[in-house]
Amino acid sequence: PAVEYGLDAPFDVEYHDAIPSTNARARDLAGEGTTDVVVLADEQTGGRGRLDREWHSPSGGIWLSVLFRPDVPMAGTPVFTLAAAVAATRAAREAGVEAVIKWPNDVLVEVDGEERKLVGILTEMEGEADRVSWVVVGIGVNANVDPDDIPAETAPTSLSAVRGEPVDRRRFTQRLLEAFDTVGSDPDAVLDSWRDYSTTLGRAVRIDTSQGTVTGEAVDIEYPGSLVVDTGEERVTVAAGDCDHLR
Numbered sequence: 154p155a156v157e158y159g160l161d162a163p164f165d166v167e168y169h170d171a172i173p174s175t176n177a178r179a180r181d182l183a184g185e186g187t188t189d190v191v192v193l194a195d196e197q198t199g200g201r202g203r204l205d206r207e208w209h210s211p212s213g214g215i216w217l218s219v220l221f222r223p224d225v226p227m228a229g230t231p232v233f234t235l236a237a238a239v240a241a242t243r244a245a246r247e248a249g250v251e252a253v254i255k256w257p258n259d260v261l262v263e264v265d266g267e268e269r270k271l272v273g274i275l276t277e278m279e280g281e282a283d284r285v286s287w288v289v290v291g292i293g294v295n296a297n298v299d300p301d302d303i304p305a306e307t308a309p310t311s312l313s314a315v316r317g318e319p320v321d322r323r324r325f326t327q328r329l330l331e332a333f334d335t336v337g338s339d340p341d342a343v344l345d346s347w348r349d350y351s352t353t354l355g356r357a358v359r360i361d362t363s364q365g366t367v368t369g370e371a372v373d374i375e376y377p378g379s380l381v382v383d384t385g386e387e388r389v390t391v392a393a394g395d396c397d398h399l400r
């Protein structure tokens with residue numbers, strides 16, 4: 154395919170010019186018994202976010218999924234989502250884009266005082282409670298795309314829009330995968346880097362969870378990726394939810 158980057162990555166890479174969803178393809182490969190592979194596409198025609206939301210994936214982006222089989226319980230998998238956010242943020246900063254992480258899975262850039270979404274991450278897995286069979290971490294980076302071509306209600310941005318020139322996708326993807334591989338195997342390193350890059354810690358947040366809404370100050374992140382929120386009355390540990398920064 155035209156998108157083939159010639160990556161020297163710590164994974165095998167399967168390239169596609171266009172595919173419905175790299176996560177769907179990686180799940181299929183998992184079902185066939187494959188592991189340690191990256192599925193990479195220039196364009197997705199059926200990209201998905203969390204809760205089956207649409208993920209717009211025009212040509213020029215970096216849409217990829219990493220399939221691996223870690224020796225961890227199901228409950229430990231959120232750390233891989235954090236690792237992906239850390240890796241994408243590191244690669245963005247190396248490309249001159251001051252990205253920050255919003256809990257749990259958004260990589261944002263502040264543009265004209267407004268937080269805009271640069272990267273989205275979707276982690277899927279299957280297996281037993283005490284040990285996963287496989288994990289697929291999908292990472293969508295608005296690389297060389299025009300934000301106006303992304304009709305998302307959450308204001309998007311892209312690497313090329315922030316830089317004013319295209320990014321070298323081969324180099325960026327290489328750094329992203331290297332960082333994911335290095336940091337992903339060390340949960341303490343993931344949490345430390347996440348704290349460094351976070352824009353959520355120290356801020357007033359409102360989190361909608363399946364058990365209701367939690368409002369307070371985000372004070373820390375805890376293994377395997379839970380946000381600790383000080384409500385003024387107590388400290389609540391939130392495992393998953395949609396987070397809004399209140400100021």
Ligand code: BT5
Nearest residue numbers: 174176200201202203206208209217273274291293305309
């Ligand atoms: C996410 O979901 O942020 C996870 C996105 C994961 C995408 C990757 S690409 C490779 C792999 N293959 C897939 O099919 N998926 C993964 P969530 O937090 O639910 O955010 C989704 C929301 O972001 C949508 O409802 C839109 O409002 C907005 N959105 C959609 N496309 C966007 C884009 N390209 N840039 C910024 N925001 C977008």
